[in-house]
Amino acid sequence: MLTKTIEFKTKYGQKIKVHGIPxxxxxxxxxxTVNMRLRLYLGGLHKQxxxxxxxxxxxxxxxxxxxxxKIYQSEELKNNA
Structure with missing residues (x-):
């Protein structure tokens, strides 16, 4: 499973980094489900x-x-490729 990282600043200049996003x-x-959970999570991080x-x-x-x-299941690679 490929994941990505988001890095942004709040309107108060605080730097927030979120990793492990599928x-x-x-x-x-x-x-x-993942999209809506991500929106809720990012909204809550502004307060933290x-x-x-x-x-x-x-x-x-x-x-x-x-x-x-099911979300984070990894696909098996054939011949270690």
Whole structure:
């Protein structure tokens, strides 16, 4: 699973970094869930202040384990490629 990192500044100049965001296509069955959770998470971070946060850990705490595994499941590579 590919993940990405977002780094931004709040309107008060505080630097916030969020890592572990899964990269998905729009037709993925869990795209909507991840997108809405990310919006809620980023909205809450403005109140917490500067720092580095893990979106993956947030999803572990908020989603059912079966849903979390489906989102972060890794595809097996053939011939170690």
């Amino acid at each position: 990269v998905m296509k729009n037709d993925h069955p869990h795209w909507f 202040g500067p720092g580095t946060y893990s979106f993956r850990e947030y999803l572990k705490r908020t989603l059912k384990w079966s849903e979390f595994e």
